[in-house]
Amino acid sequence: MFFFRYLFKNFVLTLELIRRGEWARIYNAIYARVYLRVYELIYLFKLPGLRSKSRPPKSTHLEVMTDHPIAFSSPDHIAPHGTKYNNSTNKKFVLFMNDFFRSRFPSEDLCFLDLGCSGGQLVKDFKDLNWIAVGLEGSDYSLKHKRANWKTLAGTNLFTCDITKPFRMKLDQQDLRFHLITAWEVMEHISSSDLDGLFDNIRRHLVEGGYFIASTSSAPSVVDGIELHQTRMTNAEWKEFIKRKYPDLEAANLGLKIHHYVRFDFGEPSFLVYRKKTAIEAGDRR
Numbered sequence: 196m197f198f199f200r201y202l203f204k205n206f207v208l209t210l211e212l213i214r215r216g217e218w219a220r221i222y223n224a225i226y227a228r229v230y231l232r233v234y235e236l237i238y239l240f241k242l243p244g245l246r247s248k249s250r251p252p253k254s255t256h257l258e259v260m261t262d263h264p265i266a267f268s269s270p271d272h273i274a275p276h277g278t279k280y281n282n283s284t285n286k287k288f289v290l291f292m293n294d295f296f297r298s299r300f301p302s303e304d305l306c307f308l309d310l311g312c313s314g315g316q317l318v319k320d321f322k323d324l325n326w327i328a329v330g331l332e333g334s335d336y337s338l339k340h341k342r343a344n345w346k347t348l349a350g351t352n353l354f355t356c357d358i359t360k361p362f363r364m365k366l367d368q369q370d371l372r373f374h375l376i377t378a379w380e381v382m383e384h385i386s387s388s389d390l391d392g393l394f395d396n397i398r399r400h401l402v403e404g405g406y407f408i409a410s411t412s413s414a415p416s417v418v419d420g421i422e423l424h425q426t427r428m429t430n431a432e433w434k435e436f437i438k439r440k441y442p443d444l445e446a447a448n449l450g451l452k453i454h455h456y457v458r459f460d461f462g463e464p465s466f467l468v469y470r471k472k473t474a475i476e477a478g479d480r481r
Contacts (some may be wrong), residue, residue, distance in 0.1 A: 198334070223461050225282045227454035231285060238286035242323060247294065249325040254367050257329060259354040261362035266333030269357070271384055273335040273423045282314025282343040283379060285457045289320045295449070296374050304375040308364070308400060310393075311381035314343025315353045317457060322352055327371070329364060331356040358396060359389035372402040378409040379458040382433070382467070383424040385417075390426065394441055401471040406447065409467045410458045429463040437469065444469040451452045 209410055213221070215254045236387070266272050296305050307321040312330025314327045314337060322328040338355055345353055356362050358381075364371040376397055385393055397407050413427045428436065437444055447470040453459050 212265060214306070220461050221452070227459075227461075229292060230287070230454055234286040234290070238290060241290065242371070245290075245324055249297065250327050252327045254325060255351070256367050257327070257351065257354075257371070258365040258368075259329075259331065259356050259362055261356050261360065261364070263357035263360035264355050265335050266357035266359070269333050269384070270421045270423050270425070272334040272336075274419045274423070276418045276423065277311070277380060277384075278313050278332055278334040278336045279314075279342075281377060281380075282316045283457050284316040284320050284321065286457065287455050288451070288457055289317070291449075291451070291455065292375055293321075293324050293326075300374060303374075306371060306375075306402075308373040308376045310358050310376065310378040310397075311384070312353060312454045313337065313449065314345070315348055317377070317379075318352055319344050319348065322348075327366065327463070328352055329371075329373075330360075331358055333357055361392070362396060364400060370399070370401040372405070373400050374402055374405045376405070376407045377457065379409075379456075380410055382409050382411045383413070383428075384427055386425045390436075391440070397444075398441060398443060398471065403471055403473040405471050406449075407444065407467070407471070408456075409470045410456060410460075411465045411467060412460065412463060414463065430467075431433065433465070433467055434439060437467070443472050445472055445476075 229390045254436075271278065305325075306327040307318070307329070309315075309317050309328075309330045312318055312332050317329045317451065318328045318330035322395055330348075332353070332355055335355045338353075341349070362475055364373075401407060410426060411428065411430060411433055413429050414424065415427065416423045434446065438446075450470060451466075453461060453464045459466075
């Protein structure tokens, strides 16, 4: 039923865009869909060679340490929607990040963390490229229903966790830091009062020189009468918020186009791309 509603909603949107004469947006949407399908094939073609060039991680025994394994108070747990249906990835993004980070950290086991991972496909794609890949999801819907990649990766790469509460990722009982952390259609789902907790976790789990990349939306999203988007800020407001609160994160530009991100909206293309400063860059010379 969801997919019929999804198709109908997009059909109505297309008619409205035609009525308004927004031909560029229609073209961009069609182009992006074709582009993503083409990169699915490119990824499959490149995968064997990329795997052979990178060594598998020395260990992959992963654990999440938390007193809050489920985000019980989150509207997304009360009325699961994204975690119920989404399983997003973008092979262009995965290949780009693999090249980018292997050129900058050539001797390290690369680590990836996806916050609000839904079906976990993005985690699987990085794992297949010999990254240490972890996905955290606040709702246990996908876990209980063994949906998408939870059937095979639950407890090994995919875990439930309230990402606004303190947690620690462990690899062989040692604290694990990540070169890349992402959050796709997650930030707006977090209550404003919980943003500090979320960013504390992000900053604590990033390596120096690591990147945090997210999409955001300022639009409402009501499911079963429940507003899922609890923090609706514009891109400019998000950037001002981060600049004011977290000086160890610096805005970065990786040259990605809208359709290179994992989740995007041509009506409101809003992304956060930040690099964690080194201790010296942050002014800590102790």
